[in-house]
Amino acid sequence: MSDAPDSPTPEHAGSHVPSGTPVSVDAPQFQVAARHPRRTEGVVALAFVVALVSFAAFGGAYWQNANNYLLGITLGVALAAFGFGLVSWGKYLMPRGPFEEPRPQMATTEREREEFVGDFATRGKIAIERRGVLAKLMGAAGAVLGVVALFPLVRSLGPKPDSSMYHTTWRKGARLTAIDGRPVNTDDIDVGGIITVFPENDVGGALSQTVLIRIQATGDVVTGPGKETWGPHGYLAYSKVCTHAGCPVGLYQELTQQLLCPCHQSLFDVETGANPVFGPAPRPLPQLPLYVDSKGFLRAQSDFDEPIGPGFWYRGGSNGSPK
Amino acid sequence: MVAALAVASVFFAPHRAVSSTSTGASSAVLVDKTSPNRTAQLSLGRTLYDDNCSSCHGTSAAGSALAPNLRGLGAGTVDLWVSSGWMPLANPTAQPTRKPPLFDRAETKDIARYVASLAPGGVPIPAVDLKGANAAEGFSVFALNCAPCHTITGAGDALAEGLNAPPLHGVTATEVAEAVRSGPGNMPRFSAFTVSNRQLADVVDYVTRHIEQPSNPGGLALGGVGPVAEGFVGLFVGVGLCVLIALWIGDRNEREDADEHGGDHASPGGHAAPGAEPEVVHV
């Protein structure tokens, strides 16, 4: 074995090896790919030594309950060095080839197919025709099994869609309540303030969550016809569930009085009834009608007047009357 | 230009209707400690105000076509805008960004107290007491009230119409408290009902300790912007490295082309191919 400078072997160029004839073991295809096999051996050996040391270091790091970085670096270096050594061995220190093997065509001959299909069909036909009743009974039993097997999927996984698709837990008179259970009084929120509120009996509810925003100090805020009394004392309350994909619309841009959905950036104009002004949301956020009780607490006049949240097949048109 | 200035002056209104707020920002945490030599400080603040602020906000701080009214905003609001370096403005048509403040702490407070002395109301400069603050409660309040805009890691993000919720890195405890109570720019105001003084101290504690120095035991935090940055690293570093390794392991030769080159081998080592006709181009 020599480390002599390479002697390119252009004389092998184009040498065709006829299939079937034994090839000399001196053929270049059997030579290793490395130019300097000794040197390559050294590199591979070094890689395995690095791997060995790093694996041991990983063990030590694990034993010492080291931090994530040390654990990962030792493990990663060890694995990479091990892999590098192994690949180098295969790539540089094994016969460089190329070699070949034959590949059968996938297409079958007409005759092969006829024989197989003939046997399969004929045998089956005879078996079934001889015992026709059995075959039909078996089919019937299997069909029942198939239908019955669907039952657990249909009936035990969960309830059928119910009225929660159309109504939330907001009721007439429900007090607007903060997440820690305190009811909101008209004096509690500054102009330009926002708070997430729930009906008092459903604090933390995923569907009843509502944003309460105060846009002015006094007077009713009217967002549309028929909603003259819905926004007392400068307060407006909207469902916090986005009408696009259901994310909590918790991002209030106070200066422009817009609610922005953090998920897909739908923009709702608070003053005009949370109409969508930008982005993919198709409908306004439903508004919760409010009133102020004798002690100054904010209460809901009723539930939202349409289904909250994203659309679904059984939601009617834009006003969402249930089917 | 006029429109731009109008937009700017609207934008920079710290609050559109502060004077009509129904609740004062009264609180145990938010107490302005009156110092003994009050008069001297006020006159110092007045000098600084007249020199640096009055050209836009007016000598009586009542605002102008260029800048909003500052009367009734309180010392806390003014302190926040000046100590954060937002004021004086670098670019009158863009949202102000954090920069080194023009005045030191004492000067800033003097200005703030001078402006506050012109009219009653508004947010005082808070003395934030973090003794016994509960960062866990602060985290929870932060997630409900702050994360929707500033993101849960405090990295900040873009709002509509070219504005943004700024990152929360490098903010001081006082600034956090002032911002929560005064609602600068596009930020809503959080009353003592929404975020109690106790909770405000908790939030300040969480922001100044855990947003400022997040626990990143897993390595590079990638700016705290979540899966977008992670995806880029996964694709371009992870998959990219693996593909590069495959390039090394595998064969890159385009065997088909090798045949085309087979005919014109030249002797290695020489610079000129023997017998090659140089193509001469006269210029």
Place this chain on the structure above:
Amino acid sequence: MIDKLFGWIDDRVALSRSGRHLLNKIFPDHWSFMIGEIALYSFIVLLLTGVFLTLYFVPSGSDVIYHGVYSPLKGQTVSEAFNSTVNLSFQVRGGLLMRQMHHWAANIFVGSIVVHMLRVFFTGAFRRPREMNWMLGTTLLILAIFNGFLGYSLPDDLISGTGIRIAFSITESIPFVGTYLGFFLFGGQYPGTAIIPRFFILHVLVLPLVIIGLLAGHLGMLVKHKHAQFRGRGARDDNVVGSPLWPTYAAKAGGFFFLTTGVTALLGAAVQINPIWQYGQYYAYKVSYAVQPDWYMGWLDGALRVMPSWEVHLPGHMIPTVFFPAVLLPGLTFNLIYAWPFIEARLTGDRAEHHLLERPRDQPLRTALGAAVFAFYFTLFGASATDVLANYLSLSLNLVLWSFRVLCIVVPLVVFPVAYKICLELQSTKGAGQRKRHNVVVRSAEGGYATVATPEYPGYIQPELDPVPLDDVDLVSAMARDGDDQADGVYRIPREYR
């Protein structure tokens, strides 16, 4: 001892009868055939690290009070799932590394499947007889994406919880059955009662089993067909040219597994992924800005963002806007991918069996079409970061979104002709993509300039060898001589010529 054991087994199952053939299985040497292996290996990493994680993860949505070491969570009410994920990150030895490796491996898994599919598509490797394997692979991609989403959701943190909420909305947007599907999947109206344990069993058992089964079929079909290969000396439709499984490819592929795992481990060590302790527990009423899914769902998120707010109203019914980008788009996408081999066969009329691959430039129409379609999805992927991009580039969010709405249409329209033209140019350029030789420009005495060609690189002088049929030769005695008196190989291009 081993001989005896092997003999005992061999006597009962006749391993050696078919085994020798297997040792000689030829793998083509071209690098692009190894991309699928990245997916295979990262899947193995997923299985190994995943088993570790299941030892500590508690798949339950029940409330517990966090009492672990991370102080900003102490005393907070969290779910068992969240609690156990934080604990396994902070209090289990190596737990964080395993979690991060698992997550990175998932990113690499899906990513390498996509790159692998691109290779298969652009080289025409999906043509007969490999149509079924193309469809199997597409199914694996879908399952990988689904399982990635499920795993991402399991920690029950603020960001993934928002993703589940969107998933519910997408489910209920499906006409007729959507609300039923949503209720059955979640065990009731959102947020349901059962989602964490159900996602868990799907994530760790059902989908992995299906993936393993289909993967076995994918590889089995590969063995049956044998590898496709690029044209080259000796490569024909009825053979495979390359290196044998044993020992060359075993060493290369085995080493590649460790290298892939090593990359995953280094990423897990140095780059933090999904720090759920910073996100906190998910509550339906809490949300963070800059919420995105993992990248492989990103194109769907991007589609949700750029989709205009169109809703279809029917008497008593509606088709919500999310249906189009989140149900219809992926449905069309994957069905188109499934059908492509047959569409192309119909268009070209070429229904013959192919084992020799095409270079992308030689099929400019297919290449341009593939590039345009890929560019479309890549643009959608970019659109999932509209807010982050707007923030980093200090641009208006509205402007960025509108740009992406336009780009989704413009980019594919631009990419198609450009890719087509590049293909034609490459076709007519000899040796494109090959290393160029230097040209020396000499000035003559008369002031003229001459270009003198330097010699070819030795890499070009290197003869392309003819493949040797392995069944005919004695590889053993050849290998036994390796290193004895062998001249240095001629494989690599000497550095001095680069």
